[in-house]
Amino acid sequence: TQLLEQSPQFLSIQEGENLTVYCNSSSVFSSLQWYRQEPGEGPVLLVTVVTGGEVKKLKRLTFQFGDARKDSSLHITAAQPGDTGLYLCAGAWYNQGGKLIFGQGTELSVKP
Amino acid sequence: DAMVIQNPRYQVTQFGKPVTLSCSQTLNHNVMYWYQQKSSQAPKLLFHYYDKDFNNEADTPDNFQSRRPNTSFCFLDIRSPGLGDAAMYLCATSRDLPKLAEPHNEQFFGPGTRLTVL
Numbered sequence: 001t002q003l004l005e006q007s008p009q010f011l012s013i014q015e016g017e018n019l020t021v022y023c024n025s026s027s028v029f030s031s032l033q034w035y036r037q038e039p040g041e042g043p044v045l046l047v048t049v050v051t052g053g054e055v056k057k058l059k060r061l062t063f064q065f066g067d068a069r070k071d072s073s074l075h076i077t078a079a080q081p082g083d084t085g086l087y088l089c090a091g092a093w094y095n096q097g098g099k100l101i102f103g104q105g106t107e108l109s110v111k112p
Numbered sequence: 113d114a115m116v117i118q119n120p121r122y123q124v125t126q127f128g129k130p131v132t133l134s135c136s137q138t139l140n141h142n143v144m145y146w147y148q149q150k151s152s153q154a155p156k157l158l159f160h161y162y163d164k165d166f167n168n169e170a171d172t173p174d175n176f177q178s179r180r181p182n183t184s185f186c187f188l189d190i191r192s193p194g195l196g197d198a199a200m201y202l203c204a205t206s207r208d209l210p211k212l213a214e215p216h217n218e219q220f221f222g223p224g225t226r227l228t229v230l
Contacts, residue, residue: 031216042116042202042221043155050216088154092217094210099169100217102154 003027004091006103013079014111021074021106023089030094032072034063037086037105079110115139116222118203124228125193133188133225135203143209144186145219146178147202155202161186162209193229200224 005024013019023032031050035043047056049065049072056063060083062075076083086107090100117136125131135144143162147155159168161180175197177189190197204219 030210033216033218035221040200040224040226042118042204042224045218045220048216048218090219092210099157100219105152105154107152 004089004101004103006089006106008106009104010107010109012109012111015080016078017110019076019079019108021087021089021108022071023073023091023103024071025091025101026070027091028069029091030069031092032065032069033090033092033100034072034074035088035090037088039085043088076108079108081110081112084108084110116203116205116220118201118222118225120225121223122226122228124230125190126230127195128192131190131193131227133190133201133203133227135186135188135222136184137203137205138184139205139207139220140183141205141207141220142183143206144180145204145206146176146186146188147204147221148197149200149202149224158188190227193227195229198227198229200226 007022031048033048034046036046037043047063052067052069054065060077064073086105088105089103092100115138119134145160146158148158149155157169158172158176159178175191179187202224203222206219210217
């Protein structure tokens, strides 16, 4: 069974702090995506990474794909209350149809 | 704006009473997915359609069925809902299935339908 371990599961921080969320697996992924989900809504795609060692930036969010394509991280600089939500990583393989394997999610709360 | 639409956003049904959830997309994507998401958990894939080709996950109960009458629409039928089927149901689309040359699998989700079973 292919698993994607995401940590931490819960994170409560003050506005202005930095944070990092990790996704780790023993499996190699063809691609990995990060989503953000607000309560009562569907996940919204933030970024896709496909190349080992790739780094992508989205304003204050920095995403990194591990060199071996088994792990990824999401770093948020100077978190704001609007960053509050559930962050999900999801891995995929080109030879397994459209199946995404999701991590357990990280519930982030940023307090003003 | 191109999007994934789910109706209704909230659905209440009775134990054992069949219910249908609908999804439509204006993205003209080939693949449509149905996920079940319970509180504080990650989405769980139930099945997907690649064009008209239906692909069921091995652990999806027989109680869950799906129809895709055309490219734009996909339905989730729950034949006899149980209390354990209360969840958020998410529809997603992707342009195509991942390939060796194009390994990414970007899926675009609808807002979900919250199902309550009484």
